[in-house]
Every structure is written in C-alpha cells, then in structure tokens.
Amino acid sequence: MKTGLVAFFAALLLLCENGSDVQGLFVPSSTPIGTTFTGVKSLSSSVLELRGGAKKRGSSIKPAKTVTGKKKVGDKLKAEKQSPVSKLLENYRKVLPYTRAYITAIGVCTLLGVVLGEELSQSILALDPLRTLAGGEIWRFFTAASYLGTPSVTWLLDSYYLLQYGSSLEQAYGAAQYVVFLFSQLAILSILSILFGQPFFARSMITAMLHVLSRAMPKQQVRWLIFTVPYWSLPYGLMATDVLQAQSAGAAVPHILGIISGHFFHFHRFIWPKVGGEDWLKAPAFLSKYVDPAPRADAAKESVSRALKSRRKGKGKKLGL
Template sequence: MKLKQSSAIVALCAASSCIRVANAKLSLIHDSSYQPRPSFSITRNVVFDLRGGASKKRGGRTASLYSNSSDKKATKTATGKKKVQAHKEEKNSAVSDTFSKYKAILPVTRAYITMVGAVTLLGLVLGDELSQGLLALDPIRVMYGLELWRPFTAACFLGPPSIGWLMNAYYLFEYGSSLERAFGTAQHLVFILLQVAFLSLFSAFFGQPFFAQSVITSMLHVLSRSMPNQQVKWLIFTVPYWTLPYGLMASDVLQAGNAAAALPHVLGILSGHLYYFHKKVWPRMDGGEDWLVPPAFLTRIVEGGDRSKAKDSISIALKTRKKGKGKKLGS
C-alpha cells in the first residue's frame, strides 16, 4: 500500500514538472527577445549550389538560359571573333558601290577625271621640281623633242591635293558631264581636243605652264552661253547664267589677292568662245557651215554603230514626216 502511494506521488511530481517546463517554453516563445537555436535546413540556394545551377551575382544581374544572342551570332563565331566573310561582304559592297558609281560617269568625262587623278599621283611621287620639268607645257620640247604628252598633262594637272583641288575636280565632273550629256560623247571629245589645242597656243604665248583651270572655265562659258538669261544662284546672289565665268574669275582673284589669277580664266573664256562661235553662231549666218562636226569614224568608235544608226533613223523620220492638222483625241 505504501509503495502504491509513493509511486503515485512520484507520478504527480513528474507531471507537475513537465507542465512547468511546457509553460516556461511557451513564455519564452512569446517573448520577443527569445531566439531559437539555429537548426540545419536545406534551402533553395543550397540546392542550387549543390546541383550547379544559376545563382545571384554581385552586380545584381542574373544569368539567363534564354538570353537572345542571335545578333552576336550573325557576325561572330563560337569563339567570339568576327567572321571573316562578314568583313569581306561589307568591304566588297563598298568597293562595288564605288566602282559602279565610277562606271556610271559618261565616257569622255570619266577618262578626263582618270587622267587628272593619274597626273596628280605622278606629281606627288615626283615632287614639285620634277613634276614641273616633266608635266608642264614646254613648246620647245614639244616641237623639237617630240614630247607630245605635255599638252595633255598640262591640261590635267590641278596641283597637289587640297580643298581647291577637290573643288576644281568637282567642277570638272559637273560641267563636263553636262556638256557631254547635251552634245554627245563624240562632240564632247572634239570639244576637249580643240580646247587642248587652243589653250596650248594661248598658254605658250602667255607663259602658262598648266591650263587645267582654263579648261574648266571654257566648259562653264559654253554652258552659260547656251542658256545665258537663265537665273542661277551663285553664293548668296541670284545672277544670270552668263555671268558665272566672270564670278568664278573674281572669286579666284580675291582669294589670291593678285590680278594675275584672272589670266587662266580669261584664256578659258576666250578659247570657249571660239568653240561656241564656230559651233552655234557661225552656222546660222549666211554661208556659214559647222566645221566642228565629229567625223563618222569617231562617232562609230566612241558611241557605237547602233547608237549612230538609231540617231540617223530618228533624224530621217523627223525630216520625212508629213505635217497635217492632226486629229482630236477620241475622234
């Protein structure tokens, strides 16, 4: 009996101690200062680290398995280097575009501009002194030494590369293309050859070693005489077309600060007017005849037989057509 009572007392004591421990834990949990012991738990980052997945970087950027890299693959290889074929395609497109523009220039104007570039490059290689001795117009060497290239090199040399050189080359392209488009390739070739002949005589008389600027002024003079009263814009002024050669001469004189700069322009106006008079004015007079028509063989060589035949057929058709009153539309 005593043993049963003692065991019951022990059980009651144990139960009361368990209740106290439980109450103490609950009070500690409700207390904000209580911090539980750190326990081992497998988080998401731990799982990613264990399996080698993507994790957050220091810079705030995350790696993406679906990032768009198609633009880089278009011009780069797997190693990150630029494709050789892509660079070649860009280079070939630029070169082919430039070559196509060069081929689009009219034939005589293209040949003249090519000669200007070749003579300029030769002048750079030789230097000022040697280029003056080899390329300049020298009547004695032309007549007695048979150095027949000098009139042509004197007509093509614009000086060393500079802003003035670029402007003169642009004028040569613009005015030459306009004349060749208006007169035809064969007639423009006759014009260039006559200008070289006239200006060789004038430059030899006045002691001018080069006359490429005079050729440009002669082109502009012939164009301006073809439509003299047309209003064009020059700098900030609106002037008649026939005044442009004189305006170009005045601007060069002001830039050089010397009246001698007007001489090449005066020679160009004189030689251009000789051509224009015998081509446009003299045939309109009584008994006048156009002496500057290109020969038939030159037209066939330069323009081709098909073009000359087409022009002849068109001119014959226009001359032989019957003139009538015509008919109204719908009748």
C-alpha cells in the same frame, strides 16, 4: 600621303553621286526649260542637273523575299558589307566614258605630283615650248591640260567642277561632239598658254566648259554664293572667286583664256553656221559612228535589217519526195 590621295578621289566621286552644297555656288536655281538650240540633246536638262545631280530612280528589280513575303536577311547584310573601295569604283564606272578618261588623266598626273614632288613633276608635265616642239615631248600638250596641282581643297573643287561640267557637256552634245570640243580646246589653249606663259591650262579647260554651258541659257537665273545672277556671268564669278582667294590679279589669266577658247568653240559651232558659215566644228560622221553608242546601235539594227531582207526564201519540198 597615298591614303590622303585616295581619300580625295573618294570624296570627289561621292560628291558626284550624292550632290553637294558646293553645287549651290555655281548652279541654276530653277527647273529645266527644255532644249535651247538644235543639234544638242537635252542640253538644258543636262546643264540644270548641276544643281543636285541626276534624280534618283527606284530600282525596277524587286528585293528578294522569302515564301512568307519578308525580305531575306542576306540582302541586308550584303548591302551593309559593301566596302568604301567598292562604292568608289561603282561611282567611277557611272561617269560617262570620255569624262571618266579625263578624270583618270587628272588622277594620274596628280599621283605623279605626289610621288615625284611638285617641283620635279612640274618640270616633266609643264607645257615648255622648246621641249615640246623642238624636243618632241608631245605628251606635254596632254599633261598640261590634266595637272591641277597636288591634292588640296582647291584641287578637290576644280576636279569636282570638271567632273560636273564635263559630264553635262558629254551628255548634252554626245560623245563624238564632246571629243571634238576637248581636242579643239586642247589646241587653242596650248597656243594661248604658250603666248601668255602659262605652263598648265586644266583650270582654263574647266572655265571653257562652263562658258559653253552658260551660253546655252545666258539669261537663266542661277545662284552664285548668296547672289542670283544671269548664267552667262557664272564663268566670271568663278574667276572672281579665284582672284579673291589668291589675292592676285594673275589668278584671272587662266579663266580669261578659258572664256576666249570656249567662246571660239561656241561661236563657230552654234552662231557662225546660222549666218551661212561652215559648221567645221561639227563632229564628223565617222567619229559619231565609232564613239556614240546610239549611232552604233542604229547601225547594228540596220545591218541586221538588211541581212534579213536579203535572205531569199527557198522552194519547199514535200517529205518523201
């Protein structure tokens, strides 16, 4: 069983690196069209990277060669000796930090489901209002957002979508804004899930991510299965797929909750401020300072610059005096 679980994670991360035909189900069919709204860094290109992953770039490091100009034999042997586990860890490290943390939480909850069994793990991880609020079991807010069930094909696809959409959002908005998005969705979906009796809402988080991405370019033409549809309809296509697969209308509930919570974030972050409302979902400056790598680098450069400017030049003295 453990071997099967490792195989699922390996397949997930290898899909992320190499791209997959799965992406053809829910991805744009044209090239990037540029940034759609202010405050978002290269959102269009980040969204459209869902089509086939990041473009491969040639390495700037030239391969080692002998004096005669031929490649060293050891380089080829070293490349061939790279184990699947090393490849898995390498792909894992390439994932953006907060998406990687979320994927790790998914993996931990999945492992608990495998070890403890589905029934016992659900009793420990599910969002039970009485045990969460009255019993003080606060961890249930986080585990309910991180449990996708035991390993299966559905689990693999959901994890893949979370990895792709989460990485695109984190790259587009920046780490600080992505953290605000995650916690806002955690709060809203916790309330909605309690009201609608949903013990887990990880699938709702995935739909919320897709909805926010799709609202950036609502009229962009994308592929869904064998159809070409507007991007705004993609979350509904994902919902229809789950309903048909489960043969039950109840499978639409997590997606509906995700669309509601995702639209709440999109409206209050990008629409409400344009009509004079307060931009209260914008990442605060202190959070950007500590979690975004670019602001940290700028702050370090500014600190060094101030230190250099504050240095006073002393008066020189001639030797021997």
